[in-house]
Amino acid sequence: MEMTNPFYLTGIIPEKYFCDRERETDLIITQVRNQSNVLLTSSRRMGKTQLIRHIFNDERISKNYHTFYVDIYATGSLQEMVFFLGKAIYQELVPEGKKALKLFLSTIRSLAAAFSVNPVTGEPQVNLQLGDILQPELSLEEIFEYLEKADRPCIVAIDEFQQISRYPEKNVEALLRTQIQKMNNCHFIFSGSNRHILEQMFSSYSKPFYNSAQPVHLGCIERSKYVDFVVEHFREAGIEISPEVVGDCYDQFEGYTYYNHKVFHDIFAFAAPGEAVDGETVRKTIDAILEENGHTYSEIMSSLPIPMKQMLAAVAKENPARKPMSGAFVKRNALPSPSSAQKAIAKLLDEQLITYRVVDNEKEYSITDKFFERWLRETY
Ligand SMILES: Nc1ncnc2c1ncn2[C@@H]1O[C@H](COP(=O)(O)OP(=O)(O)O)[C@@H](O)[C@H]1O
Ligand SMILES: [Mg+2]
Numbered sequence: 001m002e003m004t005n006p007f008y009l010t011g012i013i014p015e016k017y018f019c020d021r022e023r024e025t026d027l028i029i030t031q032v033r034n035q036s037n038v039l040l041t042s043s044r045r046m047g048k049t050q051l052i053r054h055i056f057n058d059e060r061i062s063k064n065y066h067t068f069y070v071d072i073y074a075t076g077s078l079q080e081m082v083f084f085l086g087k088a089i090y091q092e093l094v095p096e097g098k099k100a101l102k103l104f105l106s107t108i109r110s111l112a113a114a115f116s117v118n119p120v121t122g123e124p125q126v127n128l129q130l131g132d133i134l135q136p137e138l139s140l141e142e143i144f145e146y147l148e149k150a151d152r153p154c155i156v157a158i159d160e161f162q163q164i165s166r167y168p169e170k171n172v173e174a175l176l177r178t179q180i181q182k183m184n185n186c187h188f189i190f191s192g193s194n195r196h197i198l199e200q201m202f203s204s205y206s207k208p209f210y211n212s213a214q215p216v217h218l219g220c221i222e223r224s225k226y227v228d229f230v231v232e233h234f235r236e237a238g239i240e241i242s243p244e245v246v247g248d249c250y251d252q253f254e255g256y257t258y259y260n261h262k263v264f265h266d267i268f269a270f271a272a273p274g275e276a277v278d279g280e281t282v283r284k285t286i287d288a289i290l291e292e293n294g295h296t297y298s299e300i301m302s303s304l305p306i307p308m309k310q311m312l313a314a315v316a317k318e319n320p321a322r323k324p325m326s327g328a329f330v331k332r333n334a335l336p337s338p339s340s341a342q343k344a345i346a347k348l349l350d351e352q353l354i355t356y357r358v359v360d361n362e363k364e365y366s367i368t369d370k371f372f373e374r375w376l377r378e379t380y
Contacts (some may be wrong), residue, residue, distance in 0.1 A: 220255030
């Protein structure tokens with residue numbers, strides 16, 4: 001019989017295979033119950049989306065709230081966001097029965113035509129097309145009005161929230177903020193990886209979202225907890241791996257969740273019961289992953305203007321890069337000039353190819369994708 005791979009890389013992680021995050025789960029649940037909105041940030045692939053799912057599954061939430069999750073990463077306009085929000089709410093409510101549906105249709109009048117009830121079978125059907133959202137502002141208002149009337153308090157998670165700053169419509173932030181402020185029955189979890197943008201949105205005094213959510217920054221899963229998790233799941237499958245070997249991999253990827261998970265997923269996929277996994281297996285597995293991704297990485301590099309490419313290689317080499325716009329950094333890495341370095345950093349941040357964290361009041365830049373970072377160091 002095929003063993004389930006305990007290291008889930010996509011989709012919904014069954015509780016058994018969800019690692020730790022107990023403290024963060026409790027913290028966010030407490031905040032939501034205290035009627036606060038939450039701003040959840042972390043580096044990419046650290047575990048925000050999975051944490052939101054985990055929280056929504058927690059009995060303290062699932063028994064008392066309606067929960068809605070929308071990922072707006074791929075959206076480019078308010079219209080699209082409203083489209084996804086409308087769909088998410090409708091899908092959550094369909095199983096609730098006719099009454100909820102009727103209220104939905106009578107409140108969200110601007111979209112009612114798209115959410116209909118099949119006249120023959122009586123089944124609810126959704127026929128919403130992007131083009132149906134003719135008045136996104138009105139639809140948004142109606143959607144929120146509906147959530148206010150729901151029979152339970154609601155939690156709406158908007159993932160990759162930084163995208164709204166790219167919408168072409170004017171004043172989207174102010175518009176959303178005004179609506180959200182009016183609500184009593186509904187709380188929000190805003191989540192995203194782009195610190196650059198989210199920090200500007202939530203911590204600049206002049207911005208509509210200033211101070212409107214409790215910030216929660218998600219770090220790595222604690223080393224000992226992650227190590228125990230990995231060792232235990234291998235042991236259950238009859239495969240031996242030592243805490244040292246797992247810990248060493250964890251350190252190589254600075255505890256970033258996905259990269260470790262991908263390595264152990266692949267090791268697990270090829271290991272047979274009775275086998276022992278050592279450092280050599282880890283090394284080979286990482287090499288195979290880099291080789292597999294190499295093509296994509298080359299494509300990214302070839303699509304970048306030279307100053308960005310050079311900066312990317314320099315950041316990977318220095319990992320982490322401090323003061324990359326300084327004369328010393330520019331000279332050390334043979335970059336054209338500090339002003340070009342500054343532009344390159346801004347663009348790379350914008351494309352989320354690099355990210356930063358603040359240590360002792362100083363920004364430390366690194367490559368967002370840890371496999372890419374290794375590949376860059378090995379290739380340039
Ligand atoms: N608590 C966890 N337990 C097990 N795997 C996790 C956990 N958190 C994250 N992962 C792994 O890392 C991947 C990335 O997590 P995700 O929540 O999508 O990150 P983010 O939303 O921060 O970019 C997941 O698909 C999964 O493989
Ligand atoms: Mg995510």
